[in-house]
Amino acid sequence: MQSIKIEPIGIIHSPFKNIEDIPGQGYHRENIEAVIEIDEKYKPAMKDIEGFSHLIVLFYFHKSTKTHMRGHPSWEGKEHGVFALRSPHRPNHIGMTVIKVKQVCDNEIVFTNVDMLDETPVIDIKPYMGEFERINNPKFGWLEKHKG
Numbered sequence: 001m002q003s004i005k006i007e008p009i010g011i012i013h014s015p016f017k018n019i020e021d022i023p024g025q026g027y028h029r030e031n032i033e034a035v036i037e038i039d040e041k042y043k044p045a046m047k048d049i050e051g052f053s054h055l056i057v058l059f060y061f062h063k064s065t066k067t068h069m070r071g072h073p074s075w076e077g078k079e080h081g082v083f084a085l086r087s088p089h090r091p092n093h094i095g096m097t098v099i100k101v102k103q104v105c106d107n108e109i110v111f112t113n114v115d116m117l118d119e120t121p122v123i124d125i126k127p128y129m130g131e132f133e134r135i136n137n138p139k140f141g142w143l144e145k146h147k148g
Helices: 040-046 141-146
Strands: 010-013 034-038 054-060 094-105 108-112 120-127
Touching (some): 034 040, 034 120
Antiparallel strands (some): 010 034, 034 108, 054 094
16 A cells, blocks of 8 residues: 655644543533634635534544554443544544534634644544434444443
């Protein structure tokens, strides 16, 4: 396989400076705000983004220094394959989250649902389109037993 070079399109300014401070899922702290600062050369790509309430953000776990094939969430002792987890310690260290847009101004996106560290490189942004994202009767694998 050939290698791939990915250039960040921006950076996240987050109040979370340490890995231990990050919530398991960003929606647990809707009162916390962060900012995505888009590089000036990608500013034209932001056209019409302000109309979306939520965006999908792909980012690089820049503080992850190890790769695991298996792991377990902090709230469960059972081990799972890393592709069945959202762990940062994975091949390529790519993360994904859905953010709630508060404001778009110039080359910045102010958002909540923050679960990224300060200075996290942003790889890509896509609009969240609920109608297109909707999946009827999804299965949640090993997480099924934890659903309320």
